[in-house]
Amino acid sequence: MVKLRKTYGAMIAVDDLSFTVMPGEILGLLGPNGAGKTTTINMILGVLEPTAGSVQIAEINLAKHRAQALARTNFAAVYAALPGNLTVAENLKFFGLLYDIAALRSRVDEMLDAFDLAHLRNTKCGLLSSGEQTRAALAKALLNKPQLLLLDEPTASLDPSAAQLIREKIKNLATQERCGILWTSHNMYEVEAVCHRVLFLSHGKALLEGDPRALPEAHGSATLEDLFIRVAREPLAERAPVDSHARTGALERGSTGRESP
């Protein structure tokens, strides 16, 4: 994402935001409500046009080659459930056709097995529990083997056990499939457990960037949650736009490879 900007009249929702998600990396996009996380995700998904800046997915410019770029990405969000009046298998076949997936039938079976949904294949999505709905949404999100996966609070409605299972699946996905993942969450424990790198947003600007396990100490906070609260409450004017030290560290890690957290 290069200098992404979205304004609504005088209101700036996202302000010259630039970042990269590397293959195999899980980048946490953090920030208080209204910070611009979902606006950023919507711009990457092509459902919201940036006022300025550009989005490149696997080196394909989204604005110029929308279909090709979106064929390489996918998403799951708590506010974008699969249609409740179709069964799990019907939904996967429907979206599989939209993404023009080859050998669709076997890919659907593969996803049903991977997310423990085979026994629910003929159940309407509207009748699933929150955890099952999340698994179905993730199965849809991985149908096309995306190179960039956007997850907007994917575990928000899950119990701790279900959330932990989902986190493991997604971490494996990044490690094994080398899929770049952009993850938003308000659960700082989860962010520390999953993300290789985090980007703090506030008022549409990137304020901090770095390793979620090292950032709190570097900024005089006991935990990532304490740091989040500080960043969310401090007036914007008192902070530099981006912590350059943390960002440099993240870039170095990006260029030298990284280990799973």
Next chain:
Amino acid sequence: MKLRPVAGIVLRQVYLLRGSPVRVFPMVTWVAIDIVLWGFITRYLNSVSGSGVNFVPTLLGGVLLWDFCTRIMQGVSTAFLEDVWSRNFLNLFASPLSISEYITGLVITSMMTSFIGLLVMLALATGVFHLQFFSLGAPLAAFLMVLFVFGITLGILASAIVLRLGPASEWLLWPLPALLSPFAAVFYPLSVLPQWMQWVAHALPPAYVFEGMRSLLRGHAFPTLLLAQGAAIAVAELLVAAYCYARVYRHAVRSGLLARYSAEGAA
């Protein structure tokens, strides 16, 4: 345009019909009621007029053709509304699906559902009320085609209205055919309308179809010019509707309306 995404849009509607057969009910019920109601009205008029004029082809034929046009419109807009009702816009438009593929899928869906209604109407009108529908011959195909194109146009415009004004505006769509019907001259010649209504009627392709149909039934030659005018207007209006939809979609992407639609759909 890729065929598989189009097939996906159609398949979704097939799944909905299969999973909830009650959806077929309104497709056939309203048209069947219309045919039965107007069938008996025409029978009654035939018996009391004493003029020897057979009202069946003009009135019942008119009802059948107008209902076909209305069903085509509702087929497109209902398939679109399914995505509004299930808050599916974000999933749809964050996929590689293009607008042309989406609209094509809605049109094919509409053809599928409205032809079910047409078959029911034909069965009732010919079987019970002895409408010689196919006696119109080859021009019938041309009439149906013009009405089909106009129905698609209305459906696309209706969908654009909902996309622009939000989910609650669906209530503006349903009365649209009723609002246009006095101008479409389904049951009477254009000449009975006041001048200003005739001007409006001349912008509506169905008015040409129904004038042409009445002309044929009076034994006149095939109204080629009338039909050509109706067809040209229908195609032009379809292009305008597609352009309007594309503009509305572009506005929705720029303004954030599309991204917010899922949340609004729940309201």
